[in-house]
Amino acid sequence: MSIEIPFTKMHGLGNCYVYIDLVSQLIDIPSYSDLAVKAADAHTGIGSDGLILIVPSNRADIMMRIFNKDGSEGKNCGNGLRCVAKYAYEHGLVNRKSFKIETLSGVVDAEVHLKDGQVDLVTIDMGKPVLDRKRIPMKGGDQEKVIDEPISFNDQTFNITAVSMGNPHGLFFVEKIDEAPIHELGPFLADHHPAFPEGLNVGFIEKIANDAIEYRVWERGSGMTQACGTGACAAVAASVLTGRLSMDETNTVHLAGGDLYIKWLSDSQHVLMTGGATTICKGIFYL
Numbered sequence: 001m002s003i004e005i006p007f008t009k010m011h012g013l014g015n016c017y018v019y020i021d022l023v024s025q026l027i028d029i030p031s032y033s034d035l036a037v038k039a040a041d042a043h044t045g046i047g048s049d050g051l052i053l054i055v056p057s058n059r060a061d062i063m064m065r066i067f068n069k070d071g072s073e074g075k076n077c078g079n080g081l082r083c084v085a086k087y088a089y090e091h092g093l094v095n096r097k098s099f100k101i102e103t104l105s106g107v108v109d110a111e112v113h114l115k116d117g118q119v120d121l122v123t124i125d126m127g128k129p130v131l132d133r134k135r136i137p138m139k140g141g142d143q144e145k146v147i148d149e150p151i152s153f154n155d156q157t158f159n160i161t162a163v164s165m166g167n168p169h170g171l172f173f174v175e176k177i178d179e180a181p182i183h184e185l186g187p188f189l190a191d192h193h194p195a196f197p198e199g200l201n202v203g204f205i206e207k208i209a210n211d212a213i214e215y216r217v218w219e220r221g222s223g224m225t226q227a228c229g230t231g232a233c234a235a236v237a238a239s240v241l242t243g244r245l246s247m248d249e250t251n252t253v254h255l256a257g258g259d260l261y262i263k264w265l266s267d268s269q270h271v272l273m274t275g276g277a278t279t280i281c282k283g284i285f286y287l
């Protein structure tokens with residue numbers, strides 16, 4: 001007997017997930033990890049970068065749990081948070097335009113911006129970037145922070161800057177984003193590299209203006225995606241740390257799927273992310 005699971009498919013700049021509302025409905029799902037793998041399959045499932053659950057929270061208005069395409073659970077998801085905020089407001093899970101969402105890496109503040117009564121853009125206060133090597137986590141090396149640190153791959157040396165937004169990101173600066181070695185370094189570092197015991201989201205950055213970068217990503221657990229919200233925040237932090245962008249500026253991050261607007265505040269050290277969230281479809285998944 002299959003289990004009927006109502007779902008909503010949503011995307012943030014093309015980074016799409018299957019969303020299941022477990023606040024409004026109780027569904028006994030044997031394994032969230034298995035469901036993520038099944039639902040993400042483009043041929044036998046719905047097709048997505050993974051699964052996001054909206055669940056009750058006793059620390060915030062609601063909680064977001066995110067599972068990658070391979071079934072691994074992530075600790076944060078920027079594009080997911082914007083879509084969860086849109087869903088929660090439009091489905092009456094919250095009754096205010098500003099509210100709090102719990103994630104496995106902490107509680108964030110969300111604010112929805114309306115256009116014609118619908119949620120158009122969403123701003124998330126993503127909190128403080130973590131730069132301490134041990135909390136990325138990254139093994140090896142003796143400097144507290146990982147900034148432009150050489151890492152070897154196939155007799156070549158690349159300089160990595162590591163930032164956690166509650167989930168681990170390794171950033172590489174390139175001259176031309178279209179020539180970034182994403183299909184080489186991505187799989188090499190993302191899921192099983194000994195220096196990164198919790199894996200790594202691998203991002204590439206090309207500076208295009210004093211307030212704008214191009215950014216592409218190979219995600220831990222999902223591979224190439226159209227966009228990565230936590231990655232875009234990490235990319236701005238890495239760009240500020242290496243003198244390419246400035247704090248307190250609204251920086252535009254151009255991703256394959258669209259643009260995010262990201263500001264790293266010097267007073268609170270928090271990173272604010274603003275961008276779109278889109279509902280694609282609703283349906284019933286038979287597990």
Ligand SMILES: N[C@H](CCC[C@H](N)C(=O)O)C(=O)O
Nearest residue numbers: 074077078079167228229230
């Ligand atoms: N693959 C990530 C989770 C999804 C992050 C991304 N889709 C975003 O929008 O931040 C991880 O395992 O840390």
